[in-house]
Amino acid sequence: MMNISKAVRNVFAHEDLNFLVTNRIPRLAVTHFMGWFSKIKIGWVRDASIGVWKLFTDLDLSEAKKQHFDSLHDCFIRELREGARVVNQDPEVMTSPCDAIVGACGRIVNGQVFQAKGFPYTLTDLFGQQADTSAWTNGQYVTLRLTSAMYHRFHAPYAGAMKTVNYLSGDTWNVNPIALKRVEKLFCKNERAVLALELGAQQHKVALVPVAAILVASIRLHGLNTLFHTRYQGQTNFSCDVGFAKGQELGWFEHGSTIIVFAPDGFTLADQIIPGAQIKMGSALMRLPPKPKGSESPEATRDLHTTKTESDTRQVSAP
Numbered sequence: 001m002m003n004i005s006k007a008v009r010n011v012f013a014h015e016d017l018n019f020l021v022t023n024r025i026p027r028l029a030v031t032h033f034m035g036w037f038s039k040i041k042i043g044w045v046r047d048a049s050i051g052v053w054k055l056f057t058d059l060d061l062s063e064a065k066k067q068h069f070d071s072l073h074d075c076f077i078r079e080l081r082e083g084a085r086v087v088n089q090d091p092e093v094m095t096s097p098c099d100a101i102v103g104a105c106g107r108i109v110n111g112q113v114f115q116a117k118g119f120p121y122t123l124t125d126l127f128g129q130q131a132d133t134s135a136w137t138n139g140q141y142v143t144l145r146l147t148s149a150m151y152h153r154f155h156a157p158y159a160g161a162m163k164t165v166n167y168l169s170g171d172t173w174n175v176n177p178i179a180l181k182r183v184e185k186l187f188c189k190n191e192r193a194v195l196a197l198e199l200g201a202q203q204h205k206v207a208l209v210p211v212a213a214i215l216v217a218s219i220r221l222h223g224l225n226t227l228f229h230t231r232y233q234g235q236t237n238f239s240c241d242v243g244f245a246k247g248q249e250l251g252w253f254e255h256g257s258t259i260i261v262f263a264p265d266g267f268t269l270a271d272q273i274i275p276g277a278q279i280k281m282g283s284a285l286m287r288l289p290p291k292p293k294g295s296e297s298p299e300a301t302r303d304l305h306t307t308k309t310e311s312d313t314r315q316v317s318a319p
Contacts, residue, residue, distance in 0.1 A: 037049075037072070038071060038072040038073035038076065039071050039072075039073045040071055040072075041070050041071045045071075045072075046069060046070070046071050046072055046075075049072040050069075050072060050075055053072070053148070053149075056148070057147065057148055057149035058149055059149040060149070061075070061078070063080050063081060063084040063151070064078045064079070064080065064081065065078065065079040065080055065081045065082075066078070066079075076152060077152055077153070077252050077253075078151070078152075079153070080151060080153075085247075085280055085281050085282045086282055087155075087246055087247035087281075087282035088282060088283060088284050089246065090284070091200075091288075092287055092288050093270070093284045093285075093286075093287060093288070094157045094158045094199070094206070094263065094267070094284075094285055094286045094287070094288060095155075095157050095158070095246065095247065095281070095282050095283060095284060095285055096144065096157065096279050096280065096281055096282065096283050096284075096285040097144070097154040097155050097156065097157050097208060097250070097259055097261065097281065097285075098144055098146055098150075098151070098152075098153070098154040098155070098259055098281050099146065099150045099151045099279070099280050099281050100144035100145055100146055100150070100259070100278070100279055101144075101145045101147065101276065101277070101278050101279075102142060102143070102144065102145075102273055102274060102275055102276065102277045102278075102279060103115075103116075103142075103143035103144070103145050103177075103180070103258075103275060104116060104117075104141075104143045104275060105140075105141060105142040105143060105269060105273060105274075105275065106140070106141065106269070107138065107139070107140060107141075108123070108136050108137070108138060108139045108140065108141055108262070109138075111123050111124065111133060111136075111137070113141050115143070115180045115185070115186055115187055116177065116180040116181050117181075119180065119181065119184055119185075119186075121184075121185045121187065121188050123136060123262070125185055125188040126187055126188050126192070126194075126209060126260070127166070127194050127207075127209075128166060128168055128194070131166070131194070135205040135207075135264055136205075136207070136262045136263070136264055136265075137264075137265060138265040139262060139263050139264045139265050139267060140262075140263045140267045140268065140269055140286060141260060141261065141262050141263070142260070142261045142269065142273060142285060142286070143258060143260050144258065144259045144260070144261065144279075145175065145176075145257075145258050146253070146257055146258065146259070151281065152252050152253045153249055153251070153252040153281075154208070154210065154249075154250055154251060154252065154253075154259055154281070155247050155248060155249050155250055155281055155282070156197075156244040156245065156246055156247060156248045156249075156250055157197075157199070157206065157208075157246070157261070157285060158199040158200055158204075158206075158246050158288075159199065159200065159244065159245050159246045160197055160198050160199035160200060160203075160204075160206075160243070160244065161197065161198055161241055161242060161243045161244065162195055162196070162197050162223060162240055162241075162242040162244070162250070163196050163197065163198055163239070163240065163241060164194075164195075164196040164237070164238060164239055164240065165193055165194070165195055165196070165221065165224060165237075165238040165240065166193065166194040166196075166236065166237050166238075167192075167193045167194075167236045167237075167238075168191070168192050168193070168194070168236070169191055169236075170188075170189055170190045170191040170192065170212075171189045171190050171191070172190060172191065172212060172213055173186050173189060173190055173213065174213055175187070175190070175211060175213040175257055175258045187209075187211050187258070187260065190211050190212055190213060191211070191212040191219075192209055192210060192211040192212065193209070193210050193219050193221070194207055194208075194209050195207060195208040195209070195210070195221070195250070200288070202289075202291070202292075204263070204264060204267075204288065204289075205264055206261065206262065206263050206264070207261070207262040208250075208259055208260075208261055209259065209260040209261075209262070210251075210253065210257065210258070210259050211257055211258045211259070211260065212253070212257050213257040213258070219251065219252075219253060220251050220252050220253075221250060221251035222242070222249060222250055222251055223240055223242030224238060224240065224242075226238075247281075247282055261285065261286075263286055265289075266288075266289030266290075267286045267287065267288060267289060268286060268287045269285075269286055269287075270284040270285055270286060270287060272284070273285060273286070
Protein backbone atom coordinates (compact mmCIF):
# COMPACT_ATOMS: atom_id res chain seq x y z
CA MET A 1 0.00 0.00 0.00
CA MET A 2 2.87 2.34 0.82
CA ASN A 3 4.43 1.80 -2.62
CA ILE A 4 1.09 2.36 -4.37
CA SER A 5 0.53 5.59 -2.44
CA LYS A 6 4.03 6.82 -3.29
CA ALA A 7 3.53 6.01 -6.98
CA VAL A 8 0.19 7.84 -7.11
CA ARG A 9 1.64 10.93 -5.45
CA ASN A 10 4.65 10.95 -7.77
CA VAL A 11 2.35 10.93 -10.80
CA PHE A 12 0.28 13.85 -9.51
CA ALA A 13 3.40 15.78 -8.53
CA HIS A 14 3.86 16.49 -12.24
CA GLU A 15 2.55 20.04 -12.54
CA ASP A 16 1.00 19.84 -16.00
CA LEU A 17 -0.86 16.62 -15.18
CA ASN A 18 -1.97 17.89 -11.78
CA PHE A 19 -3.35 21.09 -13.30
CA LEU A 20 -5.08 19.20 -16.11
CA VAL A 21 -6.74 16.62 -13.85
CA THR A 22 -7.82 19.05 -11.12
CA ASN A 23 -8.83 22.05 -13.24
CA ARG A 24 -9.47 21.21 -16.90
CA ILE A 25 -12.57 19.24 -16.03
CA PRO A 26 -16.21 20.29 -15.46
CA ARG A 27 -15.34 21.71 -12.03
CA LEU A 28 -18.83 22.60 -10.82
CA ALA A 29 -20.35 19.31 -11.97
CA VAL A 30 -17.60 17.29 -10.31
CA THR A 31 -17.97 19.35 -7.12
CA HIS A 32 -21.74 18.81 -7.03
CA PHE A 33 -21.25 15.09 -7.56
CA MET A 34 -18.66 14.90 -4.79
CA GLY A 35 -20.99 16.76 -2.44
CA TRP A 36 -23.62 14.08 -3.02
CA PHE A 37 -21.26 11.10 -3.07
CA SER A 38 -19.40 12.06 0.12
CA LYS A 39 -22.62 11.91 2.15
CA ILE A 40 -23.48 8.30 1.23
CA LYS A 41 -23.83 6.37 4.49
CA ILE A 42 -22.92 2.88 3.28
CA GLY A 43 -20.05 1.18 5.08
CA TRP A 44 -18.11 -0.13 2.10
CA VAL A 45 -18.49 3.14 0.20
CA ARG A 46 -17.21 5.09 3.21
CA ASP A 47 -14.28 2.73 3.81
CA ALA A 48 -13.26 2.59 0.14
CA SER A 49 -13.48 6.38 -0.16
CA ILE A 50 -11.33 6.99 2.91
CA GLY A 51 -8.88 4.36 1.65
CA VAL A 52 -8.50 6.14 -1.70
CA TRP A 53 -8.15 9.46 0.13
CA LYS A 54 -5.22 8.04 2.09
CA LEU A 55 -3.47 7.12 -1.18
CA PHE A 56 -3.22 10.79 -2.09
CA THR A 57 -2.60 12.37 1.32
CA ASP A 58 -1.08 11.92 4.77
CA LEU A 59 -4.47 11.62 6.42
CA ASP A 60 -4.09 11.35 10.20
CA LEU A 61 -7.25 10.69 12.21
CA SER A 62 -5.53 10.15 15.56
CA GLU A 63 -6.68 13.58 16.83
CA ALA A 64 -10.30 13.08 15.80
CA LYS A 65 -12.98 13.24 18.48
CA LYS A 66 -14.45 10.01 17.18
CA GLN A 67 -12.86 7.18 15.24
CA HIS A 68 -15.96 5.83 13.46
CA PHE A 69 -17.51 7.99 10.75
CA ASP A 70 -20.90 7.72 9.10
CA SER A 71 -19.61 8.82 5.69
CA LEU A 72 -16.68 10.38 3.87
CA HIS A 73 -18.27 13.78 4.52
CA ASP A 74 -18.49 13.01 8.24
CA CYS A 75 -14.76 12.32 8.20
CA PHE A 76 -13.99 15.51 6.27
CA ILE A 77 -15.73 17.76 8.81
CA ARG A 78 -14.48 15.83 11.84
CA GLU A 79 -14.14 17.51 15.21
CA LEU A 80 -11.00 17.21 17.32
CA ARG A 81 -10.67 15.54 20.68
CA GLU A 82 -10.48 17.83 23.71
CA GLY A 83 -7.06 19.41 24.12
CA ALA A 84 -5.89 18.59 20.59
CA ARG A 85 -5.14 22.28 20.02
CA VAL A 86 -3.80 24.78 22.55
CA VAL A 87 -4.77 28.39 21.88
CA ASN A 88 -2.14 31.05 22.58
CA GLN A 89 -3.76 33.26 25.23
CA ASP A 90 -1.26 36.12 25.03
CA PRO A 91 -3.48 39.24 24.76
CA GLU A 92 -0.99 40.76 22.32
CA VAL A 93 -1.33 37.84 19.89
CA MET A 94 -3.92 37.09 17.21
CA THR A 95 -3.93 33.37 16.50
CA SER A 96 -4.34 31.30 13.38
CA PRO A 97 -8.01 30.44 12.76
CA CYS A 98 -7.13 27.05 11.26
CA ASP A 99 -4.52 24.40 10.62
CA ALA A 100 -2.74 25.44 7.45
CA ILE A 101 0.29 25.85 5.25
CA VAL A 102 1.21 29.53 4.97
CA GLY A 103 1.07 30.91 1.44
CA ALA A 104 1.65 34.45 0.25
CA CYS A 105 1.73 36.99 3.09
CA GLY A 106 3.00 40.43 3.98
CA ARG A 107 1.98 44.07 3.72
CA ILE A 108 -1.00 45.31 1.77
CA VAL A 109 0.34 47.96 -0.64
CA ASN A 110 -2.06 50.28 -2.48
CA GLY A 111 -4.88 47.80 -1.89
CA GLN A 112 -2.93 45.03 -3.62
CA VAL A 113 -1.74 41.62 -2.39
CA PHE A 114 -0.44 38.45 -4.06
CA GLN A 115 -1.72 34.91 -4.50
CA ALA A 116 1.73 33.84 -5.78
CA LYS A 117 4.85 35.58 -7.06
CA GLY A 118 3.89 37.71 -10.06
CA PHE A 119 0.15 37.14 -9.57
CA PRO A 120 -1.37 40.15 -7.78
CA TYR A 121 -4.99 40.90 -7.02
CA THR A 122 -6.74 43.79 -5.28
CA LEU A 123 -8.91 43.77 -2.18
CA THR A 124 -11.85 45.06 -4.22
CA ASP A 125 -11.40 42.12 -6.63
CA LEU A 126 -11.72 39.77 -3.67
CA PHE A 127 -14.23 41.59 -1.45
CA GLY A 128 -16.45 42.87 -4.25
CA GLN A 129 -16.34 46.12 -6.21
CA GLN A 130 -18.75 47.89 -3.82
CA ALA A 131 -16.89 46.89 -0.65
CA ASP A 132 -15.12 49.46 1.53
CA THR A 133 -11.59 48.12 2.05
CA SER A 134 -10.10 51.25 3.63
CA ALA A 135 -9.76 49.53 7.02
CA TRP A 136 -6.86 47.48 5.64
CA THR A 137 -4.82 50.26 4.05
CA ASN A 138 -1.15 49.46 4.78
CA GLY A 139 -2.26 46.46 6.81
CA GLN A 140 -1.08 42.84 6.77
CA TYR A 141 -2.44 39.71 5.10
CA VAL A 142 -1.77 35.99 5.38
CA THR A 143 -2.94 33.24 3.04
CA LEU A 144 -3.68 30.00 4.90
CA ARG A 145 -4.08 26.88 2.73
CA LEU A 146 -5.84 23.86 4.18
CA THR A 147 -4.89 20.62 2.46
CA SER A 148 -7.56 17.97 2.03
CA ALA A 149 -6.17 15.88 4.91
CA MET A 150 -6.19 18.72 7.45
CA TYR A 151 -8.72 19.61 10.11
CA HIS A 152 -11.31 21.70 8.26
CA ARG A 153 -12.96 23.75 10.99
CA PHE A 154 -11.94 27.35 11.62
CA HIS A 155 -11.93 29.35 14.84
CA ALA A 156 -11.90 32.89 16.19
CA PRO A 157 -8.39 34.39 16.13
CA TYR A 158 -9.21 36.68 19.08
CA ALA A 159 -12.16 37.55 21.30
CA GLY A 160 -14.68 39.81 19.61
CA ALA A 161 -17.69 39.69 17.32
CA MET A 162 -18.61 38.99 13.72
CA LYS A 163 -20.43 42.03 12.35
CA THR A 164 -21.17 41.29 8.71
CA VAL A 165 -20.93 38.43 6.24
CA ASN A 166 -20.85 38.94 2.49
CA TYR A 167 -21.18 35.84 0.31
CA LEU A 168 -19.86 35.88 -3.26
CA SER A 169 -20.75 32.97 -5.53
CA GLY A 170 -18.13 31.77 -7.97
CA ASP A 171 -16.14 28.98 -9.57
CA THR A 172 -14.31 26.06 -7.98
CA TRP A 173 -10.74 26.22 -9.28
CA ASN A 174 -8.21 24.17 -7.37
CA VAL A 175 -6.30 26.44 -4.97
CA ASN A 176 -3.06 24.46 -4.75
CA PRO A 177 0.27 26.20 -5.53
CA ILE A 178 0.29 24.79 -9.07
CA ALA A 179 -3.00 26.51 -9.94
CA LEU A 180 -2.07 29.71 -8.10
CA LYS A 181 0.94 30.09 -10.41
CA ARG A 182 -1.22 29.72 -13.53
CA VAL A 183 -4.66 31.28 -12.96
CA GLU A 184 -4.74 35.04 -12.44
CA LYS A 185 -6.91 36.35 -9.61
CA LEU A 186 -7.91 32.79 -8.75
CA PHE A 187 -9.24 33.56 -5.26
CA CYS A 188 -11.37 36.32 -6.78
CA LYS A 189 -12.97 33.86 -9.21
CA ASN A 190 -13.91 31.20 -6.64
CA GLU A 191 -16.85 30.96 -4.25
CA ARG A 192 -16.02 32.81 -1.04
CA ALA A 193 -17.39 34.63 2.00
CA VAL A 194 -16.07 37.81 3.62
CA LEU A 195 -16.38 37.74 7.41
CA ALA A 196 -15.93 41.21 8.94
CA LEU A 197 -14.81 40.92 12.57
CA GLU A 198 -14.20 43.43 15.35
CA LEU A 199 -11.60 42.20 17.81
CA GLY A 200 -10.71 43.28 21.32
CA ALA A 201 -11.54 46.44 23.24
CA GLN A 202 -10.05 48.51 20.42
CA GLN A 203 -12.46 46.86 17.96
CA HIS A 204 -9.70 46.13 15.47
CA LYS A 205 -11.26 45.45 12.08
CA VAL A 206 -10.07 42.06 10.84
CA ALA A 207 -11.48 40.13 7.88
CA LEU A 208 -11.45 36.39 7.32
CA VAL A 209 -12.14 35.28 3.75
CA PRO A 210 -12.83 31.54 3.44
CA VAL A 211 -12.39 30.57 -0.23
CA ALA A 212 -13.92 27.36 -1.58
CA ALA A 213 -12.33 25.16 -4.25
CA ILE A 214 -12.96 22.12 -6.41
CA LEU A 215 -14.77 19.39 -4.42
CA VAL A 216 -15.04 21.96 -1.60
CA ALA A 217 -17.81 24.37 -2.49
CA SER A 218 -19.72 24.65 0.77
CA ILE A 219 -19.10 26.90 3.77
CA ARG A 220 -21.00 26.68 7.07
CA LEU A 221 -20.92 29.47 9.67
CA HIS A 222 -22.15 29.41 13.24
CA GLY A 223 -24.56 32.25 13.94
CA LEU A 224 -26.08 32.10 10.45
CA ASN A 225 -28.62 29.40 9.69
CA THR A 226 -27.34 29.19 6.13
CA LEU A 227 -25.15 26.77 4.17
CA PHE A 228 -23.33 28.62 1.39
CA HIS A 229 -22.70 26.54 -1.73
CA THR A 230 -22.44 26.98 -5.50
CA ARG A 231 -26.21 26.51 -6.01
CA TYR A 232 -27.13 28.94 -3.23
CA GLN A 233 -29.43 31.73 -4.47
CA GLY A 234 -30.57 33.34 -1.22
CA GLN A 235 -29.50 36.41 0.73
CA THR A 236 -25.83 37.34 0.24
CA ASN A 237 -25.25 40.24 2.65
CA PHE A 238 -25.85 39.72 6.36
CA SER A 239 -25.60 42.11 9.29
CA CYS A 240 -25.06 40.29 12.56
CA ASP A 241 -23.46 40.60 15.98
CA VAL A 242 -22.16 37.13 16.77
CA GLY A 243 -19.85 37.26 19.79
CA PHE A 244 -17.06 34.75 20.33
CA ALA A 245 -14.14 33.92 22.57
CA LYS A 246 -10.60 33.46 21.34
CA GLY A 247 -10.37 30.00 19.79
CA GLN A 248 -14.12 29.44 19.64
CA GLU A 249 -15.30 27.62 16.52
CA LEU A 250 -16.71 29.94 13.84
CA GLY A 251 -17.57 27.41 11.14
CA TRP A 252 -16.17 24.90 8.72
CA PHE A 253 -15.59 24.01 5.12
CA GLU A 254 -17.57 21.03 3.94
CA HIS A 255 -14.20 19.70 2.74
CA GLY A 256 -11.31 22.22 2.97
CA SER A 257 -9.66 25.06 1.10
CA THR A 258 -8.12 28.46 1.95
CA ILE A 259 -8.65 31.26 4.46
CA ILE A 260 -7.11 34.68 3.81
CA VAL A 261 -6.71 36.90 6.89
CA PHE A 262 -6.58 40.71 6.59
CA ALA A 263 -5.58 42.93 9.51
CA PRO A 264 -5.27 46.74 9.76
CA ASP A 265 -2.14 48.87 9.93
CA GLY A 266 -0.18 48.31 13.14
CA PHE A 267 -0.47 44.51 13.12
CA THR A 268 2.74 42.58 12.42
CA LEU A 269 3.30 38.99 11.32
CA ALA A 270 4.53 36.55 13.94
CA ASP A 271 8.14 35.47 13.42
CA GLN A 272 7.28 31.97 12.20
CA ILE A 273 4.77 33.16 9.59
CA ILE A 274 6.64 32.72 6.31
CA PRO A 275 5.54 31.05 3.05
CA GLY A 276 5.66 27.27 3.34
CA ALA A 277 5.47 27.15 7.14
CA GLN A 278 2.96 24.71 8.64
CA ILE A 279 0.92 26.02 11.56
CA LYS A 280 -1.87 24.80 13.81
CA MET A 281 -5.08 26.48 14.81
CA GLY A 282 -4.41 28.56 17.94
CA SER A 283 -0.75 29.28 17.25
CA ALA A 284 0.50 32.87 16.89
CA LEU A 285 -0.35 34.47 13.54
CA MET A 286 0.09 38.21 14.12
CA ARG A 287 0.91 40.61 16.92
CA LEU A 288 -1.55 43.38 17.74
CA PRO A 289 -0.57 47.06 17.76
CA PRO A 290 0.56 48.42 21.15
CA LYS A 291 -2.40 49.27 23.38
CA PRO A 292 -3.03 52.94 24.24
CA LYS A 293 -1.78 53.80 27.72
CA GLY A 294 -4.35 53.18 30.42
CA SER A 295 -6.52 50.89 28.28
CA GLU A 296 -7.78 47.60 29.64
CA SER A 297 -6.71 44.25 28.28
CA PRO A 298 -8.69 43.56 25.08
CA GLU A 299 -9.22 39.99 26.19
CA ALA A 300 -10.70 41.08 29.49
CA THR A 301 -13.33 43.30 27.91
CA ARG A 302 -14.24 41.32 24.78
CA ASP A 303 -14.05 37.69 25.92
CA LEU A 304 -17.78 37.19 25.67
CA HIS A 305 -18.20 33.47 26.00
CA THR A 306 -15.15 31.95 27.66
CA THR A 307 -16.09 29.79 30.63
CA LYS A 308 -14.01 29.42 33.77
CA THR A 309 -13.02 25.91 32.72
CA GLU A 310 -11.81 27.11 29.33
CA SER A 311 -9.75 29.92 30.80
CA ASP A 312 -8.24 27.60 33.40
CA THR A 313 -7.17 24.91 30.94
CA ARG A 314 -6.15 27.33 28.17
CA GLN A 315 -7.15 24.65 25.68
CA VAL A 316 -9.84 24.75 23.04
CA SER A 317 -11.15 21.96 20.89
CA ALA A 318 -13.95 21.76 18.38
CA PRO A 319 -17.27 21.66 20.28
